[in-house]
Amino acid sequence: AQKVTQAQTEISVVEKEDVTLDCVYETRDTTYYLFWYKQPPSGELVFLIRRNSFDEQNEISGRYSWNFQKSTSSFNFTITASQVVDSAVYFCALSEVAGNAGNMLTFGGGTRLMVKP
Amino acid sequence: DTGVSQNPRHKITKRGQNVTFRCDPISEHNRLYWYRQTLGQGPEFLTYFQNEAQLEKSRLLSDRFSAERPKGSFSTLEIQRTEQGDSAMYLCASRPSGWDRSSWIYGYTFGSGTRLTVV
Numbered sequence: 001a002q003k004v005t006q007a008q009t010e011i012s013v014v015e016k017e018d019v020t021l022d023c024v025y026e027t028r029d030t031t032y033y034l035f036w037y038k039q040p041p042s043g044e045l046v047f048l049i050r051r052n053s054f055d056e057q058n059e060i061s062g063r064y065s066w067n068f069q070k071s072t073s074s075f076n077f078t079i080t081a082s083q084v085v086d087s088a089v090y091f092c093a094l095s096e097v098a099g100n101a102g103n104m105l106t107f108g109g110g111t112r113l114m115v116k117p
Numbered sequence: 118d119t120g121v122s123q124n125p126r127h128k129i130t131k132r133g134q135n136v137t138f139r140c141d142p143i144s145e146h147n148r149l150y151w152y153r154q155t156l157g158q159g160p161e162f163l164t165y166f167q168n169e170a171q172l173e174k175s176r177l178l179s180d181r182f183s184a185e186r187p188k189g190s191f192s193t194l195e196i197q198r199t200e201q202g203d204s205a206m207y208l209c210a211s212r213p214s215g216w217d218r219s220s221w222i223y224g225y226t227f228g229s230g231t232r233l234t235v236v
Contacts, residue, residue, distance in 0.1 A: 004159075037227075042229060043206060043229045043232070044228060044229040044230065045160070045225075045227040046227075047224045047226070050224050091160070101172070101173075102165045102167075103148075103212075104150070104162045104165065104173070105152075105160070105162065106162075107159030107160050107161070109158055110157075110159050
């Protein structure tokens with residue numbers, strides 16, 4: 001069965017520090033999708049990125065970057081020069097392809113990031 | 118289209134009462150999902166619809182839970198005889214079906230959720 005682990009339950013940094021949120025996943029499927037979502041205090045889940053299992057190219061979007069390593073089943077998320085507005089709970093999620101016709105997401109437990117001014 | 122809308126935002130109910138939540142998805146999305154998120158945890162899948170058909174239900178969805186999506190538009194989630202363990206955030210999401218790149222580029226679109234407190 002699929003599983004997503006976010007070992008860091010809470011991280012606190014000072015503004016302008018870089019911070020990396022870890023995500024480790026388990027799946028027996030060879031084709032799958034990985035996601036990161038941000039959940040601000042308002043509650044909605046905001047989509048940040050989707051990565052395919054067959055595409056290990058890392059990605060950078062502004063201050064955000066993602067490091068996908070299939071060999072270690074990890075999909076880590078780094079925020080460079082953090083800002084107070086980055087404070088939120090961040091979720092990593094997995095969607096297997098085989099046996100998952102509905103494309104349901106399996107979420108990790110989330111990492112609460114607090115960025116202090 | 119303003120995204121996925123959920124009502125009410127908050128609901129406080131007494132144990133044993135029935136409650137109903139509503140989700141209005143993005144109009145062109147034929148898939149609609151319900152997830153439950155308890156405090157300090159990640160969302161967990163409950164059920165999903167393709168158009169009006171309910172295609173899968175999680176074992177988390179006990180007999181006291183029922184979901185509908187008449188005419189393949191909005192959806193309702195009803196909980197009968199609520200228990201304190203039902204206290205959670207109930208999230209709705211929608212997306213187009215299919216595996217083309219455009220439908221997956223932005224993943225799901227989630228609503229802001231309905232926070233249920235059973236006292």
